[in-house]
Amino acid sequence: MFSLPQSRRGSHETSLPLSKPDLERYRDRDCAAPRLSRRYARLALVALLSLLSFAFFHSLDPIPQPVAHTLNTTHEDVHPFPPLYEAWHARELALPQHNVDLPFPEGREGRYLWMSNHVHASGWGNAMQELLLNSYVAYKSGRSFVFDNYTWNRDGSDYTDFNGHLIPSRIPFSALISGPTVGGPFPDGDPAPRAVAKEYWDAVCPEPTIISSDEVTRTLEADASAETILEAWVARLNATEARCVEIARDSEQIFPIWVFGSKRVLDIFPGFAASPIMKNFAWSDLVQSALATNLPLVTPPSVWSSVLARLPLLQWLLPARDEAIPERLDGLLVLHIRRGDFADHCLHLSKWSSDWNGFNKWEGLPDTFAPPPGGGWGENTPENTALYMRRCYPTVDQIVERVEEIRRTRAGRGLRGVYVMTNAKENWIKSLRERLGEKGWDWVKSSRELDLDWEQKYVAQAVDMMIGERAQVLIGNGFSSLTSNIVMMRMARGMSFESNRFW
Structure with missing residues (x-):
């Protein structure tokens, strides 16, 4: 359902090994090459050293301050609109775990967690910290994390006006990060199901069980730490038989900004940092x-x-x-x-x-x-x-x-x-x-x-x-x-x- 046509590959010519007569011919040609006399070699060396000395002392002069790249003008001339990252979206849809025939804990019998209440219209720092911890909740509960996009505008538009400039309304998370949170593999021996894209969730979980975050939040103290919140959610998710769980879109985030904005977030770090969510994290x-x-x-x-x-003429000497x-x-x-x-x-x-x-x-x-x-x-x-x-x-x-x-x-x-x-x-x-x-x-x-x-x-x-x-x-x-x-x-x-x- 989600497989994409494989890109065509160009043919590669294979170089065959040279025969013995060929080797002899090349060796004879090299031996017959003219050589510089010692005198000319010394002159060439002196000239080179003089040139390098001039360049070295010239390099001691103050270097002009750099001029910022006028990237915006160039890009707007070539691309009048921001990118839509179609190739990145396509790669997400082509993930191998998007296959209903895979055995448990993936496929049609797998267990999934979709947090439709994730933040939007927020800076990248806020979105990233929530994304990683939400992914950690799914990992700890043995469910496949469902990832969406870094979303600025949820109205379905391709572009959003931000301070007078057009920006993409959505950027695929895989254009920003890589690793298990966006569908990358877990380490060998880890049985955790891989994360899937929202589009696959829509197909494999047409009738999810919807849970409001209030169901868990109201059981916690107002100043509950991040680790306490994690444990409560893992217990709640493990208590349900539902394969597909969605956190209600209009309910509060599992980890609200007040948790990230205080020391309450710190106690989750040891387990979080030791998990594949962080250990296998990488930038895109x-x-x-x-x-x-x-x-x-x-x-x-x-x-x-x-x-x-x-010295442009000597650039070839640079490794x-x-x-x-x-x-x-x-x-x-x-x-x-x-x-x-x-x-x-x-x-x-x-x-x-x-x-x-x-x-x-x-x-x-x-x-x-x-x-x-x-x-x-x-x-x-x-x-x-x-x-x-x-x-x-x-x-x-x-x-x-x-x-x-x-x-x-x-x-x-x-x-x-x-x-x-x-x-x-x-x-x-x-x-x-x-x-x-x-x-x-x-x-x-x-x-x-x-x-x-x-x-x-x-x-x-x-x-x-x-x-x-x-x-x-x-x-x-x-x-x-x-x-x-x-x-x-x-x-x-x-x-x-x-x-x-x-x-």
Whole structure:
């Protein structure tokens, strides 16, 4: 039902081994090749060394500041509308587990869990954290997780107007991440059923049992932790004989934002991090290819490659770049700096004495935050508001001061360059780059300079996250779910506590 035609493959010519006469002929030809005399060889060597010396001393001159790529204009000229990711949707539909004839625990007798109440019209950070934990609930209950799309608009439209720009109403999750959550295999020996796409669920579960999340929520304390919520849901799902369970669309999310926004989320991490949901998590091929293309932006070049890069005629001397993405981007400091409408959000947080996101409040992290006393219902003191803005929406001066402070720490040893994850305008980025440049950083780059293709452009936040996840040191925003997810991923990867810092 869900099989797609296999793509045609081009024919490949096979090279036959050379015969002995052929080998003799090539050997004789090589031996007869003219050779340079020692004199000409010395002259060539002197010329080459002179050229390299010139290039080296020339390379000591200040390097002009990079100009941000005008990706939007180029893409709009070629593609007047955002991508719809048809190929990614097609690959999801072609997953091998979309087969009703498969034996239990998959196929027509399998057990499935569809959370139709998943978040929409939310930022990627909020959507990702819920997606992974929902997938974990399905895994713990022995059910196949039903995944949908990263959804901005549920009205069925292809595009949505967002601040005057068209964006895709839906992006397939497989264009953002890979692994068991979006249908990837579980490790050998793990009997868990694989995740399936919503379209397959519609076919294999035409009459699901619908459960309101209130059935479980009302049995819990108001401040129940994430692990307590997980255990309650696993018990509820295991208690029903229904093959196909749907969480009612109009009911509250299983893990509401109040859980992610507090330390209540932390106790689920040990089991979650040890599960295949996290251990087998990876970014999508689309995201990884974007970072592979932009590695020169976030990794320091060697002296030799810097010299040769200035000599087009000698480019052939450069070794082919290894496209493998390093597990850690040594020498790189990543800053997560939200601008624009985040100023209003930070003011709102101060008025309600809000706390940091849960995964930013691990015991052992060097930076902490507690809402200061003195605030009221929807209001706060000027001193408290200033503190919130410094920690949530720092000025350029405050950013530079904090960066230099972290640079002097043990975790900051060896830092050479800065990458700024930001939605700021280019003029603001330029002013920050100039100020940081005065402090002797080898390079300062930003999200605005990523070289992204048409499809990569709309998953750029995931590209930023992958860079932040692998940086030697991160300075993030404690109030941000995006930072919170990056810290969670860094902790799961075994990065040191000292390498995770906040404004």
